[in-house]
Amino acid sequence: MKYISTRGQAPALGFEDVLLAGLASDGGLYVPETLPKFSAEEIASWSGLAYHELAFKIIQPFVADAFGDEELKEILAETYAGFAHKAVAPLVQVGPSLHVMELFHGPTLAFKDFALQLLGRLLDKVLERRKERVVIMGATSGDTGSAAIEGCRRCENLDIFILHPHQRVSEVQRRQMTTILSDNIYNLAVTGNFDDCQRIVKKSFANQDFLKGKRLVAVNSINWARIMAQIVYYFHAAITLGAPGRPVSFSVPTGNFGDIFAGYLAKKMGLPIEQLIVATNSNDILHRIISDNNAQQESLEHTLSPSMDIMVSSNFERLLFDLCDQDGEKLSALMADMDDGSASLSINQVNKLKSLFSSARADDATTCSVIERVWKDNEYLLDPHTAIGVYAAEKCRKSEQTPIVCLATAHPVKFPDAIIRSGLESPSLPEHLADLFDRPESQYVMEATMETVQEFVTARI
Ligand SMILES: Cc1ncc(COP(=O)(O)O)c(C=O)c1O
Ligand SMILES: N[C@@H](CCOP(=O)(O)O)C(=O)O
Secondary structure (H helix, E strand, O other), rough: OOOOEOOOOOOOOHHHHHHOOOOOOOOEEEOOOOOOOOOOOHOOOOOOOOOHHHHHHHHOOOOOOOOHHHHHHHHHHHHHHHHOOOOOOEEEEOOOOEEEOOOOOOOEEEHHHHHHHHHOOOOOOOOHHHHHEEEEEOOEEEEEEEHHHHHOOOOOOEEEEEEEOOOOOOOOHHHHHHHHOOOEEEEEEOOOOOOHHHHHHHHHHHOOOHHHHHHHOOOOOOOOHHHHHHHHHHHHHHHHHHOOOEEEEEEOOOOOOOHHHHHHHHHHHHEEEEEEEEEEOOOOHHHHHHHHHHOOOOOOOOOOOOOOOOOOOOOOOHHHHHHHHOOHHHHHHHHHHHHHOOOOOHHHHHHHHHHHOOOEOOOHHHHHHHHHHHHHHOOOOOOHHHHHHHHHHHHOOOOOOOOOEEOOEEEEHHOOOHHHHHOOOOOOOOOOHHOHHOOOOOOOOEEOHHHHHHHHHHOOO
C-alpha cells in the first residue's frame, strides 16, 4: 500500500518508511492512498475472533509490503497478550444501550497502549533489519508519553525524548514517565502547554540539522501507524454488539482527533457506524468548528481532563484533506488559515462535516457531575475523559435503538483530582504500579523553545 501526504508535495511512501516518519517533507500527514474495504459478509465472519486475530484482518492490508503474514500474526499476538484483561477491550454497560469500551487495560492504563505497544514492536523489527539507530521525539499531555516510553523501552536502537507541559499533567501521569530510568529515555518538562510541546516536535521535522544525520521518528498520532492500530477496536466493539447486522454509534473523548479519526476510517472501511460523536472539554475548538464553523484559537485552559487540553488538533488535517476532496493545494491553503484561526469552511464542507460528526462540550463541573451520577447509578467509576464522552453520548445520540459505545480512554486512577472533586474516593494503583510514588524520578525542566529542546537533544545523541 502507498501512503500520500495531505499537502500533496512529498513523495508517496510504503509502510516501512511511513512508520519511520513523522510529518511528511512538505509538512503534511501521511494517509493511505486507498483504504481497504470489507464487505458485510467478511465482517460477519470475524465474529468470535480473539482481539489479536481481528487486528490481523484489519492491519494486514496496511502493512503487507513490510511485514509477512506470519511475522505480523506473531507480533500482534505478543502485543495484546500483554493486556491485563482477557477481552483486551471489554465492554461494560452503564445505561440504556450505552456501553463503555475499556481501553485502559494496557501497561500504562490508557488507550495509547493499543497503538504504542504495537508501534514499539514494529519499530524494533524494522530498525534491527536496517541496523539503524533513530531519534524519537514525542509531545504528550500525559498519556502518550508513558505509553511511548513503555512501548519503545525494549528497543535498543533509539533515543527517546518526550516533551510534557510542566505541571500540567497529573502526578500519576508524570511519574509513569519520569520513573523509567534509562540511558536513552529523556523526559523534558517544558514550561508551556501541550500545544507548545507539539509545535516544537512538529517544527523539528522541518528543521533537522540538530540530529547529526540521524532519522527523526514520531510516536504521536501524526505517525500513521498509531491511527491504523486504533481502527481495530471500533470493529471489535461493533462486532460484539451485533455488527454488521446492527449499526453501532461511538462517542469519543477527543483532543488531537486521532482516536475519532480512526473511527471515521473504520466507517469508510465498511463498518456500519451510525453516529460518530466528538466529545471535548472546555478546550472546545473541535466542537465549535463542527457546530458553528468557528475555528478561532482561544487560550488553552487547564482542566480536570488534562490529556484533552489541546487546541491544535493535528489529525483534523487528515479529515480536512478529505473535505478538500484530497486536493493538497486546497488543503495547504486551508491549513494556513487554521493556523491563524481565520479558517472558515465552505457550506458544502460544513454540511459534510455535520453529516459525519455530532459534537458536545463538557466543562469541569459537568464532568464531575457525570462521574458522580454514573457512580451512583452503577457503582462504576469513570475517568474524567470518559465522563465527557458519556455526557456527549447522552446529549447527541439520536436513538436508543442503536447501541452507543463511549471509548473509556484512561483508567480513573490516573486522575485523582477529578475523582475527589466528584465527591468520590480515588482507587488504588494496580499492582505493577503500586510503588510508583516511591520510585526516583528524572526530568529536565526547560523553556518552550525549539532551540532549547534541540540543543538538549543534540548533546545527548
Ligand atoms: C485519556 C485521553 N482521552 C482522550 C484523548 C484524546 O484522544 P485524541 O487525541 O486521539 O483525540 C487523549 C489524548 O489524546 C487521552 O489521553
Ligand atoms: N492526549 C495525548 C496528546 C497527544 O496525542 P497523540 O494521540 O497525538 O499522541 C497525550 O496524552 O499525550
